[in-house]
Amino acid sequence: MNKKLILWLAVAAIAVVVAVALAVSSQSQSVRKDIAAAELLQLQGSGASIVDVRTPAEFEAGHIASAINVPVDQLQMVAPAWDKNRAIVVYCATSARSAEAATYLVSAGFKKVYDLTGGLVMWTGELVSGKATTAAPSGAGAVKTDGKPLFIEFATST
Amino acid sequence: MKPLVEGLKSAYAGKVDFRVYVDSGDPVGDSLAQQFNVQYVPEFMFVNADGSVSGEPIVGGTDEATLKARLDALK
Numbered sequence: 001m002n003k004k005l006i007l008w009l010a011v012a013a014i015a016v017v018v019a020v021a022l023a024v025s026s027q028s029q030s031v032r033k034d035i036a037a038a039e040l041l042q043l044q045g046s047g048a049s050i051v052d053v054r055t056p057a058e059f060e061a062g063h064i065a066s067a068i069n070v071p072v073d074q075l076q077m078v079a080p081a082w083d084k085n086r087a088i089v090v091y092c093a094t095s096a097r098s099a100e101a102a103t104y105l106v107s108a109g110f111k112k113v114y115d116l117t118g119g120l121v122m123w124t125g126e127l128v129s130g131k132a133t134t135a136a137p138s139g140a141g142a143v144k145t146d147g148k149p150l151f152i153e154f155a156t157s158t
Numbered sequence: 159m160k161p162l163v164e165g166l167k168s169a170y171a172g173k174v175d176f177r178v179y180v181d182s183g184d185p186v187g188d189s190l191a192q193q194f195n196v197q198y199v200p201e202f203m204f205v206n207a208d209g210s211v212s213g214e215p216i217v218g219g220t221d222e223a224t225l226k227a228r229l230d231a232l233k
Contacts, residue, residue: 145206
C-alpha cells in the first residue's frame with residue numbers, strides 16, 4: 001500500500017468521525033418552535049410544562065389550565081432548577097414576552113422550547129382564574145409523614 | 159439558606175423531620191412541588207405530624223426567627 005493511499009484512507013476515516021460527531025451534536029441541540037393552540041393542547045397532554053410569563057395580576061385574571069406563573073423578569077432566577085429535557089411551552093398576552101422567555105430558555109440549555117404564537121390574544125380555549133390552577137389538599141394526610149412534624153424545603157443547587 | 163436550615167435541622171433533631179429537595183429530578187420532590195404548585199425556590203412548607211399543611215408556605219428568603227416560629231407552631 002503506498003503512502004498516498006494510506007493518507008487518503010486516514011482523511012476518509014477522520015471525515016467519517018467528524019460527520020458522526022456532528023450528527024450526534026445536532027440531535028442534542030435545543031429545539032425552539034412557535035406553536036398554535038392545538039399543538040399546545042397536545043404538548044399539555046404529553047406532560048409538557050406550561051409557563052405563563054405574564055405578571056401575577058394578569059395570571060390571576062385568567063390563564064391556561066395547569067400553567068404555572070413565572071414572570072419573564074424572574075425566569076432566570078427560577079428556571080435553572082427545572083429539568084432541561086422536559087418540554088416547556090411559554091406564553092404571554094401577545095407572544096412578545098414569551099419570545100424573550102423562549103430565547104432565554106434555549107440559551108440556558110433547555111432542549112424543547114415552544115412559544116404560543118400570538119399569545120392569549122389568539123387563544124380561543126378555556127381560561128381559569130385564580131392564583132393556583134388547582135387547590136392542593138392541605139388537611140390531614142395531605143403529605144406523608146413519619147409521625148413527626150415535617151419541614152420541607154424546595155431549593156436549587158445554584 | 160443552607161447553613162440556616164442545617165442549623166435548624168440540628169436544633170430540632172428528633173422533633174421535626176427535615177426534607178430538602180434540591181432541583182428537579184427527585185420523584186417525591188417533583189410530585190410534592192406539583193401538588194402544591196411550587197413555582198419559586200427556595201420555598202418552605204410546614205407540615206403537622208398528621209400530614210396536614212400548617213399555614214402558608216414561605217417563598218423566597220427568610221430568617222431564623224421566622225422559621226423557628228413556624229417550626230414551634232407545628233403539632
